[in-house]
Each structure stands twice: as structure tokens, then as C-alpha cells.
Amino acid sequence: MSGAEAAHSPSDSIVVTGLGAVTAFGWGVSALWEGVRSGRTAIGPFDRFDATRHRTHVAAQVDLEPAPERPGPRTSLADRFAIAAAREAAGSARLPLGEPRERLGVWFGSSTGGMLESERYFEVFLRRGALRARPGLLAAQQFNGPGDAVARDLGAGGPVVTISSACSSGAMAVGAALRALRRGEVDTAVAGGSDSLCQLTYAGFNALRSVDEQPSRPFRKDRQGLSLGEGAGILVLERAESARRRGVPALCVLAGEAATCDAHHMTAPHPEGRGAGEAISLALADAGADPVEVDFINAHGTGTPLNDAAEAMALNRVFGDRTSGIPLTSTKALIGHLLGSAGAVEAVVTILCLLRGEVHPMPDVGERDPEIPLDLVLGSPRRLGNARCAISISLAFGGTNAALVFRREPFA
Amino acid sequence: MSAGGAVVTGLGVIGPWGAGCPGLIEALRAGAPLSSEVDRTAGYHAAGGARRAALVPSLDLARFVPPAQARRLALPSRWSLAAARMALEDAGLPALEGRRVSVVLATVFGSVLFTEKLVRQILDEGPEAAQPFYFSECVANAPTAQVALALGARGANVTVTQREAGALSALAIAAQEVTEGRADVAITGATDEMTPLLHSLLDRYRAIAKPAGGRSEAPRPLAAGRDGFLAGEGAVALVVERDVDAAARSARPLARIAGSARAFDPTATESDWGVGHERLGRALSALLATTFPDGARIDAIVSGASGAIRGDALEGRVLRHAWPAGDLPPVVAPKGVVGEYGGGHLAAAILAAAGAEFGALAAFDAPDPEIGIVPGRLAGGSPPARILASALASGGAAAWILLERP
Amino acid sequence: MVTGETTAQRIKRLLVDKLHLDGLAPEGIDDRMPLFGEGLGLDSVDALELVVALEKEFNLRIQSHEVGREAFASVESLAAYVDGRVASVGDSHVGG
Numbered sequence: 001m002s003g004a005e006a007a008h009s010p011s012d013s014i015v016v017t018g019l020g021a022v023t024a025f026g027w028g029v030s031a032l033w034e035g036v037r038s039g040r041t042a043i044g045p046f047d048r049f050d051a052t053r054h055r056t057h058v059a060a061q062v063d064l065e066p067a068p069e070r071p072g073p074r075t076s077l078a079d080r081f082a083i084a085a086a087r088e089a090a091g092s093a094r095l096p097l098g099e100p101r102e103r104l105g106v107w108f109g110s111s112t113g114g115m116l117e118s119e120r121y122f123e124v125f126l127r128r129g130a131l132r133a134r135p136g137l138l139a140a141q142q143f144n145g146p147g148d149a150v151a152r153d154l155g156a157g158g159p160v161v162t163i164s165s166a167c168s169s170g171a172m173a174v175g176a177a178l179r180a181l182r183r184g185e186v187d188t189a190v191a192g193g194s195d196s197l198c199q200l201t202y203a204g205f206n207a208l209r210s211v212d213e214q215p216s217r218p219f220r221k222d223r224q225g226l227s228l229g230e231g232a233g234i235l236v237l238e239r240a241e242s243a244r245r246r247g248v249p250a251l252c253v254l255a256g257e258a259a260t261c262d263a264h265h266m267t268a269p270h271p272e273g274r275g276a277g278e279a280i281s282l283a284l285a286d287a288g289a290d291p292v293e294v295d296f297i298n299a300h301g302t303g304t305p306l307n308d309a310a311e312a313m314a315l316n317r318v319f320g321d322r323t324s325g326i327p328l329t330s331t332k333a334l335i336g337h338l339l340g341s342a343g344a345v346e347a348v349v350t351i352l353c354l355l356r357g358e359v360h361p362m363p364d365v366g367e368r369d370p371e372i373p374l375d376l377v378l379g380s381p382r383r384l385g386n387a388r389c390a391i392s393i394s395l396a397f398g399g400t401n402a403a404l405v406f407r408r409e410p411f412a
Numbered sequence: 413m414s415a416g417g418a419v420v421t422g423l424g425v426i427g428p429w430g431a432g433c434p435g436l437i438e439a440l441r442a443g444a445p446l447s448s449e450v451d452r453t454a455g456y457h458a459a460g461g462a463r464r465a466a467l468v469p470s471l472d473l474a475r476f477v478p479p480a481q482a483r484r485l486a487l488p489s490r491w492s493l494a495a496a497r498m499a500l501e502d503a504g505l506p507a508l509e510g511r512r513v514s515v516v517l518a519t520v521f522g523s524v525l526f527t528e529k530l531v532r533q534i535l536d537e538g539p540e541a542a543q544p545f546y547f548s549e550c551v552a553n554a555p556t557a558q559v560a561l562a563l564g565a566r567g568a569n570v571t572v573t574q575r576e577a578g579a580l581s582a583l584a585i586a587a588q589e590v591t592e593g594r595a596d597v598a599i600t601g602a603t604d605e606m607t608p609l610l611h612s613l614l615d616r617y618r619a620i621a622k623p624a625g626g627r628s629e630a631p632r633p634l635a636a637g638r639d640g641f642l643a644g645e646g647a648v649a650l651v652v653e654r655d656v657d658a659a660a661r662s663a664r665p666l667a668r669i670a671g672s673a674r675a676f677d678p679t680a681t682e683s684d685w686g687v688g689h690e691r692l693g694r695a696l697s698a699l700l701a702t703t704f705p706d707g708a709r710i711d712a713i714v715s716g717a718s719g720a721i722r723g724d725a726l727e728g729r730v731l732r733h734a735w736p737a738g739d740l741p742p743v744v745a746p747k748g749v750v751g752e753y754g755g756g757h758l759a760a761a762i763l764a765a766a767g768a769e770f771g772a773l774a775a776f777d778a779p780d781p782e783i784g785i786v787p788g789r790l791a792g793g794s795p796p797a798r799i800l801a802s803a804l805a806s807g808g809a810a811a812w813i814l815l816e817r818p
Numbered sequence: 819m820v821t822g823e824t825t826a827q828r829i830k831r832l833l834v835d836k837l838h839l840d841g842l843a844p845e846g847i848d849d850r851m852p853l854f855g856e857g858l859g860l861d862s863v864d865a866l867e868l869v870v871a872l873e874k875e876f877n878l879r880i881q882s883h884e885v886g887r888e889a890f891a892s893v894e895s896l897a898a899y900v901d902g903r904v905a906s907v908g909d910s911h912v913g914g
Contacts, residue, residue, distance in 0.1 A: 054539040074682055102691065106676070110573075111551065122531050130456060130612070138613060143522070143552055143573035145682060148807040152678045157691050159674035160809045161581055164522075164552035164573040172570065179588070200530060203539040204547030208866055209882045224882075261515070261560045261569035266548050267863055275566060397548070398557025400569040483838040484863070541874065544866040 014181045015250035016406075017243050018093025018236030020085035020192070021348050023335045024060035024229055027068060028088055032335075032345075033352050037381055039361035041334050043215035043227045048116070048197040055206040056213045059197055060229030060336030075149065076114030081232035081341075082146035082194035083153050089190065090154060093236035094248050097154060105158035105186040107177040108147025109169025109193030111340030116198040117141065146194040146232070147173075158186045164340065167300070168259070168396035169193055170233065171343025171404055175257030177237050187242055192234030193341030201339060202228060208267060216303030216337075218330040219312070219376055220366030226302040229336020233345030252351055253407040255389075256287025262399030268306055269395060273314025276300075276401045280318045280393060283403035287389075291319050294326060294405075295387040296359045296377075298350040300395040301330025302337055311395060312372045324373040327382050329353075333362035343394035347404055350392040354408050357385040418587040419655045419665035419818055422503025424495035424601075425759045427646030427750060428466035431473065432498065433763070439749050440760060441792075443771035445630045445642055446749055456612035462622040464629050465606050466644035466751030484545055485558060486523040488603040491647035492555035493562050495755075496599050500563075503651040504663055505597065514567035514595035515560045516586040517649075518578030518602040520753055522552040524610050555603050555647070567595040576716060576723075577674070578602060579648070579758040580803045580811035584672035586652045596657060602755035603647035614643055617683065621719055630775035631719030633745035634728060634785050637777065641718035644751025648759045655818075665818035667765035670798070671703030672813050677726070680808030685722040692726070692810050693733025696802075700734065703814050704798070710741045710814075711796035714761040716803040717787070718747035727804050728783030741800075742788035748773040761801035765815040768792050826897040828875060833893075836871040837864050849894040857892075865890065872896075878903050 021028065024042035025035025035042060046061035062081065071080055090097060095104075118141045125133040142148075144162035151160040159180060163172050170193030177191035205211050205228065212225035235254070243250045260282065262275035269276065284291055300311055316323050331349045338345050353359050364379035388408045395401045428446035429435035439446055447464040450457075457463075468491070476494035477485070485493065496515075500506060530546040548554065553571035560569050568589060572582045579602035586600035614620045620640040623629040631642040658665050675695035679686030700710070713731065717724045731740060744764065750756025764770065769792025779786045790796075799815045823831070830844035833853075837860065851857040854865065868890075869880050878900070889899035 102675070102695065105674075119531060119535070123535055126532065126535055130458075130616070138617075142520075142575065142682075142807070144575060144807055144809070148680075148682060148809070151676050152680065152808060155678045156676050157678070157695070158676065159581075160574070160676040161585075161674065162573050163570060164519075165556070165569065165571050166551050166553050172568075176585075179592070183588075183592075199534050199539065200527070200547075200550075203534045203542040204530065204544075204550075206539065207542040207544045207547055207870065208863070209885065259568035259570070261557070261566050263560045263564050263566050265861070266554070266557060266561065267544075278566070396553070397551055398553050398569065399561070400553065400557065479840055483840060541870065543870055544863050548863055 013240040013253045014178055014237055015240045015243050016235050016252050016254055016351055017238055017248045017250060018089035019348050019351060020089030020234040021232065021345055022062055022081040022085050023231035023345060024062055025335065027066050027084055029348065036331060036334050036349055036360035039363055039379055041215045041363050043336050049199050054202055056211045058215060058227060060227065061197060062230055076117045076145055077196040078110060078113055078146045078194045079149040082150050085192060085232040085234040086150040086154060086190055089234040089236045095188065095236065101155050102157040103187035104154065104156045105180060105189050106147055106151040106156050106160045107173040107189060107191040108150065108162045109173040109340045109344060110143050110146050110162060111164055111166050111169055111195055112198055112201060113143040113145040114141040115200050116196045119199050150190060154190060165400050166397035167339055167342055168394040168400050168402040169340040169343065171394035171402035172259055174235060174344060174347055174404055175259055175402060178254050178257050181237055181239060187238060189237040190234060191237055192232060193344035194232035195230060195338055195340040197228060197230045210304050212303060216333060217366040218301035218303040218333050218362060219308045219369060219372050219374055221369035222366050223303045223305060223308060225304050227336045229338045231335065231338055231345055232341050233348040235347060252354055254404065255289065255407045256283045256405040258282030258286055259402045264399050266398055269310040269399065271310055273310040273317065275399060276311060276314035276395050277317035279401040279403040280314060280391060283391065283405050287405035289389055289405055292322065293389045294391050295384055296327040296390050298346050298390065298392040299328055299330045300393045301332050303332065307395065308372060312374060325375055327359045327377050327384065328374045329359050329362055329377045343402060346392050350390050350406055354387055354390050354406055357387055358383055417591045417655055418652050418669045419658050420650050420667045420762055421653055421658050421663045421665050422499040422651035423666060423759060423762050424498025424502060424649045426468060426491045426495050427754055427756050428468060428644060430469060431471050436759060437763060437768050440746060440763065441769045441771045443749060444774040447642055450611050451608050454608055456609050457615060462615040462620045462629060465611050466642050467606060468646050481562065486526045486549040486554065487605050488519065488523050488647065489549060489555040489558040492517060492603045492649065493559050495601060495647040495649035496559045496563065499649040499651045505651060508563060508597065511596040512567045513563060513565035514589040514598045515556050515565050516570040516582045516589065516598055516600045517556040518572040518582040519552055520575050520578060520604050521610060523550045523554055524605050524607045526550040528607060528609055559599060574809045575805040575807055576752065577803045577805035577809040577811040579755050580801060580813050581674055583813055584674065584811065587669045587672065590652055590654050598652040599649055600652055601647065601649035602758055604645050604753035606643050606645040606753065611643055628775065631748050632775050632777065633717035633719050633748045633773065634724050634780060634783055634787055635776050635778060636780045638719045638721060638724060641720045641747060642751035644754045644756055646754030646756060648755025650762065666762055667815040668818045670814040670816040671699055673699035675810045677808045677810065682807055684806050685726045685804060686808060689726055689729035689733055692730045696730060696734040696812055699812055708798060710798045710800050712741050712764060712790055712799050713743045714764050714799060714801045715743050715745050716747065716757055717745040718752045723804060723806065725783060727802065728785050740785065742790060743785050744770040744790055745773060745787040748775060748787065757803065761799065761815065764790060765795060765799045767795040825901050826893050829893050829896055832871045832875060836867060847893060850892050853890060853892060872900065876900055876904055
């Protein structure tokens with residue numbers, strides 16, 4: 001079955017009209033694109049907190065110097081990333097702001113919200129007592145902090161939902177926005193995610209021995225684990241008809257989404273990638289796309305021995321013999337694992353690759369894993385001028401999986 | 413926007429009333445806050461501050477969560493799993509084979525105790541002392557994932573973190589999962605736990621009711637002198653299915669989900685309610701008009717009023733905006749009994765739709781003249797035709813669900 | 819730490835306390851019973867939890883690649899591993 005038989009007509013398509021991002025490569029989508037194109041990793045020594053006693057000592061940290069706004073007293077770092085990315089996305093989509101927006105909704109993913117600031121609160125609280133610690137630091141602690149901050153900043157009046165499903169939060173938020181637009185719940189959706197580095201996740205993943213001492217090397221034979229990162233990614237989504245009416249260019253189509261659960265184990269993926277494969281297949285079906293149409297893959301690719309092996313098996317289930325011929329990259333090798341915002345930032349990167357006709361590389365390090373025969377894009381970008389369809393995959397802690405399918409234009 | 417075609421066929425509850433619906437039904441009838449003394453021996457609390465919370469008593473949940481499974485579960489996960497199994501039993505669906513199942517749960521704070529322990533370990537003893545158990549259970553989606561794991565649920569696994577509006581938002585999502593064909597059954601609900609530390613922080617933020625003068629410490633929803641909500645904990649789970657599927661297996665639905673809507677008030681601050689009652693009122697009116705275009709009467713409102721100073725004011729104004737003629741149906745405020753957090757309000761809404769009796773709130777004294785709503789009673793008996801459940805969140809989110817007699 | 823306990827007894831106590839094996843007495847764990855999969859039925863997260871507990875109890879640093887190897891097969895093999903590590907001078911704080 002080919003994409004042409006899908007039920008949606010071109011005017012029903014949900015399109016992306018704005019993009020925003022904050023990552024270790026900088027504030028903004030341009031900085032992100034320059035960074036991922038280069039194939040140079042942004043994972044390295046960091047000072048978001050004192051990592052001396054942690055088991056590992058690298059991460060992909062956002063440089064706060066060029067931040068566009070000064071922080072408010074009760075704004076967490078995750079809030080700041082979110083607001084900056086949302087303003088960039090809203091600007092590029094030319095969203096008219098400053099007026100009531102009943103038909104504008106926000107779908108967001110975050111796994112720790114303002115936990116970094118809470119840790120700073122507790123450091124004082126534990127050492128010097130409750131009265132000395134500034135309660136303001138906790139005000140932004142909530143998981144829904146960044147999403148609500150974006151909603152307030154944009155004056156949203158429609159549904160505002162934060163999903164906190166660990167590593168798939170961002171992708172699930174984008175998927176939920178897609179469905180809301182299809183069923184007519186809103187006219188415009190701002191969808192994305194934001195997370196900052198914090199000691200809880202840094203120590204936690206280390207306690208699970210999931211973190212590599214070096215920058216992570218997804219799908220390579222000697223991979224040892226993931227690297228953490230921070231930042232935010234945002235998409236502005238609307239119906240194609242609406243973009244045309246507003247005279248705003250549609251960057252691409254968000255064609256399909258799906259979310260599944262392995263129901264296998266809390267921290268380990270299903271060894272054969274069963275739930276992941278299902279998410280990919282269902283997302284393609286939702287997009288009215290046949291697996292043969294996928295031109296490149298933005299994998300979850302954390303670099304942990306188990307995840308990459310399971311993901312490779314999942315890809316094999318879906319793409320069969322074709323699997324080893326589809327260019328594949330993992331943005332996590334460059335900007336780290338952004339947890340709650342990973343799926344959203346990686347969606348932004350996938351879209352950029354589609355638009356520029358280029359799949360960004362991962363650093364050319366490590367050895368090929370003979371058990372994982374994938375067409376990894378290493379060292380330099382892979383030109384794919386005719387790329388029309390791409391998939392972005394997010395596989396989370398607790399076994400919850402999500403996949404998003406993007407198309408360059410409504411129909412080939 | 414409506415989410416028709418979905419029904420609630422099972423309800424499982426764990427809260428300050430114990431485990432199971434009878435305790436909750438009795439508490440709603442009696443109208444008194446289910447509060448008990450918080451353990452303040454750790455010294456977090458300020459003198460003269462709040463001392464009570466709606467705490468889950470010690471429970472033997474072995475029937476629903478065998479000890480071998482329970483050993484690594486934090487309380488929210490344990491309670492959620494027990495509530496989910498209770499709900500499935502209630503729905504007459506002990507086995508889920510052949511059905512695609514989604515799990516959509518809400519939490520406000522996640523697994524607080526384990527988060528506290530982990531942060532303490534990292535800050536006091538050093539990162540190398542961080543225990544893997546604590547980390548894997550302290551992610552917000554741990555309860556949702558544990559429920560899916562135990563039930564073999566391989567559909568979407570969604571954890572909504574939208575504060576006081578999370579539970580109703582999750583219910584809306586669950587209904588869409590089944591009516592849009594992505595799942596045959598959706599388990600939905602909410603869970604939260606209340607630790608002494610969290611309680612002391614809520615008190616420091618002046619969010620919760622406290623003793624004052626000769627007056628008892630109690631939540632007084634919609635009352636003139638209200639000074640905060642009652643902090644609660646627990647877990648609630650609902651089984652949601654397509655109406656045709658429930659009918660096919662002769663299940664007895666508790667309620668039909670007639671419609672849902674979510675909106676946002678950007679005048680809110682990150683930790684309080686705003687003043688956008690007109691916008692929210694319009695969203696609620698639009699929901700009523702779309703779901704019941706012939707203007708059918710709502711029999712009762714299960715309000716999210718909790719005793720929160722600004723929250724209740726906003727709730728009252730939103731309701732008045734949607735009933736401009738002043739002919740509001742009876743408004744009940746179950747958070748005056750079950751507290752805020754843990755899904756009690758959601759459970760109360762389903763029970764109201766099923767015909768439960770709601771007594772007068774024992775702690776209510778004088779109405780707030782600016783709101784002009786007195787929490788009412790429901791006589792109970794036969795299920796009302798139509799119920800509105802309302803939940804406004806600090807931070808700005810809002811969610812409403814319309815339930816109908818099935 | 820209870821004086822006079824053997825390494826094996828200390829390990830059994832850690833297993834019951836740290837892994838929340840309620841209802842199981844430390845003496846009830848056979849020295850040669852498989853810890854993972856069959857026998858006690860522990861899994862990968864239990865293994866990591868046990869590692870943190872062992873590091874604290876015996877003042878060791880255990881490398882990631884050692885976890886899940888033969889040393890961890892049973893209480894007996896684990897006790898031999900721990901005794902061997904503790905006996906080597908300079909093991910306790912060095913290395914990362």
C-alpha cells in the first residue's frame with residue numbers, strides 16, 4: 001500500500017510552520033543545524049553542578065552566556081530554554097501574539113521540570129535548615145513548569161498538557177498535538193519539550209550504570225552507555241489550510257505518530273524491540289506510508305548496549321532486508337540525551353535534515369558492530385536530495401515508545 | 413470538543429478512606445474531612461502551621477499486589493496497581509487477553525518519598541550512594557509503567573503532569589484512546605503521595621489549611637474564611653471502554669463520558685490561580701453547548717473547589733459565567749472530604765454519576781459573598797442524568813468532563 | 819555490622835534488607851543458590867542495587883564489567899570475590 005492511498009487530503013495535512021531550539025550547540029535552530037552538520041560532539045566537561053564525585057564527568061551543557069533574556073526570580077533553567085525556543089518557533093511561524101488565543105494549545109514534555117533549582121534549594125535546606133532556603137526556588141519545580149511557562153508567554157487559551165513519560169515525553173507531546181489538530185480541538189498547536197541537567201538524573205542513570213565515561217557512541221561495537229544533555233525543542237503545528245490562509249510556508253508535514261508500551265521491564269527494553277517495532281509500524285500506518293518510503297531514520301540511539309541492540313532488531317522487524325540500506329543517525333551522539341525534550345529536539349533535527357536534503361552525521365569513532373548492520377551516517381553529512389520521508393524514534397524508561405513520521409510535502 | 417462513545421465500567425480507589433469504594437461512599441455521605449495528624453518529628457514544619465493531611469492508612473494490599481511484586485514499588489506505584497486491579501475486577505474484566513490496553517495516569521508530584529531519598533543520598537552521602545531502586549521508581553511515569561507491566565498493557569502509556577487538572581485531562585485522553593480506536597480498554601486515573609517534607613513545603617507556601625484562633629484546621633471550599641486546601645494522597649483507577657464493547661459483554665457502566673474540554677488561563681502564575689474567569693467561563697459554556705445543544709439541564713456539578721483561596725474564587729466565577737441566569741445546579745465540593753491530590757475528586761465525580769449521596773460539608777461555615785455559592789448536597793439514589801466535573805489547576809490549566817447516565 | 823559475622827552472612831543480610839526480600843530470613847538463603855534468573859530470581863536492577871550496597875558495606879569500588887559475571891552467581895561466589903578484593907591492599911578507594 002502506498003502513501004497515495006492514505007485517507008487524508010492535502011488540505012487536511014498537519015504541517016510544521018515554526019521551529020525553535022536551545023541545545024549545547026547554542027540558542028536557536030541555526031546554531032543547532034550548524035552543530036549537527038559538523039558531526040562534532042557537544043558532549044564534554046561541564047559545570048552545571050559539581051560532577052567531581054559522580055561516576056562520569058561529561059555531558060552536553062547549554063552555554064548560558066548568549067541567553068536572550070534574563071531569568072525571572074521563579075523561572076527554572078528548563079523554563080528559560082522552553083520560553084526561548086517557543087518564542088523562536090512562534091516568531092518563525094509568524095504567530096500573532098498578544099491577543100487571546102482560545103484556539104492555541106500547548107503540548108509539552110519534561111521529565112524533571114525545575115529539579116535543578118530544587119536541588120539547590122535542598123542543598124541549603126539540608127545544610128542550613130528550612131528557614132534559610134528560598135521557597136522561590138521550588139516554585140518552578142513542577143513537571144508542568146516549562147509547558148505552562150510557554151503557555152503563559154504565548155497567551156494560550158486552549159488545552160495545555162504536559163506529559164512526563166521520561167525519554168519519550170517530547171515525542172508523545174508532538175503526537176498528542178497532531179491528534180488534537182486532526183480532531184479539531186485547536187487550530188494551532190505549540191508542541192515540544194524542555195529539560196535541564198540535574199544531579200538527580202545524572203546520578204540516577206549512573207547508578208544504573210547506563211552512562212558512558214566518554215561521549216556516547218550509538219550503535220558502535222564498543223558503546224558503553226548514554227551521555228546526558230539539556231535543552232528544548234519546539235514545533236508550531238497547524239492544518240495546511242490554515243498555513244495557506246495565513247500566508248506562512250509549511251516546512252513539512254507531520255504525517256503520523258504512534259505510542260506503545262513494551263510492558264517488559266522498568267529499565268531494560270524488550271530484547272527484540274517488540275514495542276519499538278510496533279510503534280514504528282503504527283506510526284507509518286498512521287502516516288499512510290509504506291516502510292519502503294522511509295528515506296532516513298533519526299534513531300533513539302542512546303548508545304547503551306541494550307537499547308541499541310533492541311532498536312536495531314525493531315528496525316529489522318519493520319524494514320526487513322532494506323534495513324541496512326537506510327541512512328541512520330542519532331542526534332544524541334552530538335547533543336546528548338535530552339530526556340523529556342529529546343523527542344521534540346530530535347523532531348526539529350529530523351525536519352531540518354529533510355528540509356536541507358542532508359542527514360547529519362555522528363562522530364566517526366569506535367568500531368562497527370557486526371551484530372548491528374545499519375547504514376550509520378558517520379563523519380560527514382549524507383546528501384539525500386530526494387529525501388521525502390523520515391522517521392524519528394523515542395524509546396523510554398519504563399518501556400514506553402513513540403515514533404513520528406515527517407514528509408517533505410503532502411504527496412509525492 | 414466531545415469524546416462520545418466511551419463509558420466508565422470500573423472504579424478502583426485507595427485513599428484516606430482506605431481501600432475500596434464503600435469507605436469513600438460513606439465518607440462523602442458524612443461530609444467530614446478525612447484528615448489525620450502528619451508526622452512532624454523530622455522537624456520540617458514551622459510552629460503554628462498545618463498539622464493535618466488526608467493520609468492513606470496502613471493497608472494490606474496483598475490481594476492486588478503480591479509481595480513479590482510489591483517489594484520494589486514505591487507507594488504511588490503500589491497503590492496505582494492495586495487500584496487498577498480493583499477497577500478491572502469491578503468492570504468484570506479480570507483478564508485482558510486479546511484486548512489492546514492503554515494506560516493514562518496523572519500525577520502532580522510523582523514519587524516524592526523516593527525523590528527525597530535520592531536527593532538526600534546525592535547531597536549528603538555523595539552521588540555514588542544513589543540507589544538504582546529509588547531512581548527507577550522516582551520518574552513521574554513509574555506508576556503508569558508499573559501498571560502496564562503488571563497487566564501486559566502494550567498500548568500508549570501516558571503520564572499527565574498537569575497538577576489539579578491532570579486527572580480529568582487524563583480521563584479525556586483515555587476516552588479518546590478508545591473512541592479513536594487506538595485501544596480497546598484504557599485504564600486511567602491519578603496517584604500522588606504526601607510526605608511530611610512535601611506537607612511542610614505546601615504549608616510554607618501557605619497553600620494548605622491551618623489551625624487559626626479557635627477554629628479547627630480544615631478545608632472550607634467556597635467559604636468566606638477559607639485558608640487553603642487539605643493535602644491528600646492515594647490512587648484512583650477507572651476502566652474506560654467503547655460503549656458498544658461494554659454492551660457486547662453485558663457490562664454495567666457507571667457513567668458515559670458525554671464530553672470533555674481543556675483550556676488555559678494565562679493570567680495564572682506558576683504556582684497559583686489567575687483571574688481569567690471570563691475566558692475559562694466561555695470555554696465551559698462552549699463545552700456545554702456542544703455536548704448538549706438542546707440545552708439539557710445539568711443535575712449537579714462536582715466542583716474542584718478545595719479551600720484554595722484564589723482557586724475557589726476562580727472556580728466560582730467560572731461557574732457563574734457559564735450559568736449567567738444564576739440558576740446553578742447543586743455544586744458539591746468533595747475535596748472538602750478527600751482533599752487535593754490522589755484522584756479523590758475524580759472518584760467522587762464517577763460516584764456522583766452513579767448515584768452516590770453527598771452530605772453537607774461538615775467544616776463549611778459562611779459562604780464567600782464574592783463567590784456566592786454554598787456547597788450543596790446530593791440526595792443520591794438513582795443516577796442523575798447529567799453531571800459536570802470541573803478541575804482548575806494552579807499554573808493555569810483547566811479541564812472539564814461531562815458525564816451522563818449510561 | 820554485627821561482629822563475628824562471616825562475609826557470606828553479611829551478604830545475605832544485605833540481600834534481605836536492601837532488596838526488600840520481606841518474609842525471607844537471611845539464613846534461609848543457601849550459599850550456592852543461584853541469585854539471578856532462577857533461585858532467588860533477582861534481575862538487573864537488583865544487581866545494581868546490590869552493587870551499591872556492597873560498595874558501601876565493604877568499602878569497595880566495583881567496576882561495571884564485573885557486575886553480572888561469575889562472581890555474582892551465588893552468595894558463595896560473591897563472598898569469595900569480596901574477600902579477595904578486600905584482601906588486596908589499596909583496593910578500597912582507588913580507581914573509578
